[in-house]
Amino acid sequence: MTYTIDDLLYLMARLREPGTGCPWDLKQSYKTIAPSTLEEAYEVVDTIEREDYDHLREELGDLLFQVIFYSQLGKEEARFDFPTIVDGLVSKLVRRHPHVFPDGTLESRIGDRDASQDEGNQDEVKARWEAIKQQERAEKxxxxxLDDVPVTLPALSRAAKLQKRASGVGFDWPEVSGPIAKVREELAELEAAIEQGDHSAQQEELGDLLFAAANIARHLKVDPEAALRGANRKFERRFRYVERQAGDQLGSASLTQLDRLWGQAKQQE
Structure with a gap:
């Protein structure tokens, strides 16, 4: 037997059924499960970046359950339910893809196009997508x-999104050399703040430096969060080598010794 989305919705309703449901699930609210939603989303991303595709299905199921949980809460409060979530999503995606659904209906089609032209059309499609999103924001x-950029986004991701929005109205450097020069400028200002011993200024200048670095990532079409996660994994991998090689001497080894092991870790990659 293979379970379906209807079975999952039924299961969720049973978990939230007063008197016979799960005591833990019955106590939950939008706010209490929000941290779990973030955790499950990050686990999906982590699984993909590690190319652990054998476990991706399970992680996607955990993330889907978050949506099902919210839909049950919405249904209980007569705000929305799973069908209305799906209806809103399909309607929005049809509206945002007029190059696929020309009449604004799910059934409408355009003629077959030359796949070799798709790459050239991407900028046009992206511009149309942003224009439609801007219209939707205005209607709301x-x-x-910058008004609806979520404040709960990870700081680097939010920096890139703020910069992207500003770029959409022409406030941007034309080339990546602009934010690169800005990084150098902010680094000099951070060094000056360090020399002055002004902790408050150090924090501010460090923030400016990170913001400028995120702008470089955006110009290079690199996700700054993904880039930093990659750097974190690289650091972990190399430090674990140092840890293994140093063994019981890890805490007492000199910096020179540790740096030599670090160099060995780099050479092995």
């Missing part, structure tokens, strides 16, 4: 360019 009453 969002006036400022």
């Amino acid at each position: 009453g969002v006036k400022g360019v």
Whole structure:
């Protein structure tokens, strides 16, 4: 027997059924499960980046369960339910893809196109997508360019999104050399703050430096969060080698010794 989405919805309703459901699930709210949603999303990303595709299905299921949980809460409060979530999503995606659904319906089609032309059309499609999103924001009453950028995004991701929004109205460097020069400028200002011993200024200048680095990533079409996660994994891999080689002497080894082991770890990659 293979379970379906209807079975999952039924299971969720049973978990939240007063008197016979799960005591833990019955106590939950939108806010209490939000941290789990973030955790499950990160686990999906981590599985993909590690290319652990054998476990990807399980992680995607855990993330889907978060949506099902929210839909049950919405249904209980007569706000929304899973079918209305799906309806809104399909409607939005059809509206944002007029190059695929020309009449604004799921059934409408365009003629077959030459796949070799797709790459050239990507900029046009992206521009149209952003224009449609901007129109949707205006219809929701969002006036400022930056108004609906979520404050709960990871800081590097939010920096890139803020910069992307500003770029959409022309506030941007034309080339990556601009943010690279800005990084050098911010680094000099951070060094000056360090020399002055001003901790508050050091924090501010370090923030400016990270913000400028995120701008370089955006110009290079690199996800700054993904880049930093990669750097973290690289550091872990190399340090674990140092740890293994040093053994019981790890805490007492000199920096010169540790640096030599670090160099060996780099050479093995």
